[in-house]
Amino acid sequence: MTDHPGAGDVLKALREEVCALHAELLRWGLVAWTSGNVSARVPGRDLMVIKPSGVAYQDLTAESMIVTDLFGNVVEGHHRPSSDTAAHAYVYRHMPAVGGVVHTHSPYATAWAAAGEPVPCAITAMGDEFGDDIPVGPFALIGDQSIGEGIVATLGGSRSPAVLMRGHGVFTVGKDAKAAVKAAVMCEDVARTVHLARQLGPVSRLDQGAIDRLHDRYQNVYGQQPTEPTGAEA
DSSP states (O other), X not given: OOOSTTHHHHHHHHHHHHHHHHHHHHHTTOOOXXXXXXXXXXXXXXXXXXXXXXXXXXXXXXXXXXXXXXXXXXXXXXXXXXXXXXXXHHHHHHOTTOOXXXXXXXXXXXXXXHHTOOBOOOSHHHHHHTSSOBOEEOOOOTTSTHHHHHHHHHHTTOSOSEEEETTTEEEEEESSHHHHHHHHHHHHHHHHHHHHHHHHSOOOOOOHHHHHHHHHHHHHTSSOOOOOOOTTTO
């Protein structure tokens, strides 16, 4: 398993990162008890790192994270992997650009999932982060790749990194595990805001042109951009 040069160091670092990111789910109020999970694709390998099933968050360690192949078969670890492993694995197999997957039952977003209703792109923060409504995927039972199939089919036609699986909860994807966690945090934030707005009256979706401009600016201009080295630095 660690026959590649440096493979052991890469896995160690990824296990540490995935373990630490589970604390962010608690910090932002996205999970309860042992629900929810974060996974990360192992760069250059058909492997992923994911949370063990049913282990309390306070008991998670880097060593307790499970390494599986992209069909959910355990490669390293002493626990059973998350019950959502097959869904995560399916996403990685069919969405090569995805490096991280997160699942939560965060309350506001899951309420929209229970209602089977997408969160309309009604505020600029949604245009920025999601570039679209947050869509609803089909209902599927836990335990096999059915949820993964619904995630891939739903996100295939959307710019959103989040999907509300009907009657279940939230799945988010990202270029890495940290980006997927960020998407889960933002999904709950905007689901709450739009829900509160609807208590005041009807909520209208933003103009599509405005959504497109917001998304482009946030994805390509916002924040600190890499700079070209000067002649002295080159």
